[in-house]
Amino acid sequence: MPLRERDPALEEEARIAARLVRGFRAGAEECARCETEMIERYSRGLRCLLARRTGDDERARDLLQETLCIAIEKLRTTPLEKPERLAGYLRGIAVRVAANAGRRGRRESPGLDESTIEATPHEPRRQFQQVASEEARCAVRKVLQSMPVERDRELLIRFYVYDQDKQEICREMGLSSLHFNRVLFRAKNRFKKLLEESAGGADFAPSGGG
């Protein structure tokens, strides 16, 4: 998986991360500005990660605040060895916070800094999340109907409904990896376009970059 390959978005992220980490050690004004920027940049992703690990979206909101509090406190006092890996550092804290929350097993206040709580941005619902379930289901049906080959529809069902492994599906159905990738990619893109139409025609945020 080429996630660590150098690409423009990754390089930009490294530059921004290094600047933010340096900012925490600068003057109070710069420190406050960097805190705000860090919260804005990483909150959505961290909350998503926490929600997936805890299975509780509301709890993830609390744990996000706990994660950011720990990170800010540490960054103010201890320099990072690799400032460009701020994202990895934050992810590590979030994983530990989620694990600890799982061990606590109950909702309790982590004793947060109120100023940080207020600074945590409220995540607006993404445009395609606003599309009603029935419309989204209609879009899925249209995607399925638009696929002329029954085998491709079966591929989607096997992968998404039965959670079958890609290699297993390709082997059993005699498909190449490339064909598999294309079917999935096109189906999701078609779904995205249909949701865009349902949501009012405006494009969603472009994929593939930060």
Added chain:
Amino acid sequence: MDKKYMELHLAVDRYLQGALSGSELAAFEERLTWDQGLLDDLELAERFRDELREVATERFDAVDDARARIVDWLSKLFYIPQYAAAAAFALAVALTAGLLVGPLGAGRSPDGFHATPTQIVPLLAVRGAAAQSVAFDARSQLVLLVDVTGFHTAYRVSVRADRPGASPFWMQDDMQPTHLESLAVGMPGELLEAGRYVLTVEGVSAAVEGGKTYEHIQEISFESVPAD
């Protein structure tokens, strides 16, 4: 299409499946913290997966409903004793046919038994009425359900084409009424080409010499209409 972008797209699905290895998971989640496009892709893929599951469930439910309706219909049908008996006979015929063309037959499939669809068709003898039409699939096993009267020890049923001088091409002897004076006559559907036929029912009596005598009971005319 950007290959790397496509691979990242697929990593989203693998993440949702929980199929990423430890180092892949760490790298993916690290990128997830800042890559808004990846977050969009993840949420979109998750929505697509969830809605697809809903649609698939709807389809399965529809199939289950159809099955439930069929079972309900059959249970009502088989509440009638004659049909219940015929069903038992049809099952026996289907199993026998399965054994013959399945593991014991020369042309059996490597997977084992062939599925043999069975159709149960009541044949009604109404005096003065036109010949009854029987629609069936030639590939199916046919069970003709015939009411009988009288007090014979057994019955013989034969089927012939409805034309002068035609000989029976299907015959079953020593049949016992399955239930309440009803006979279930099983035969391969492929024997009945489109046309008119006569089903003859005879009562069997043991003769003094140890042989059998047959007494004509009734004839039922019917017309075969292949379903397809």
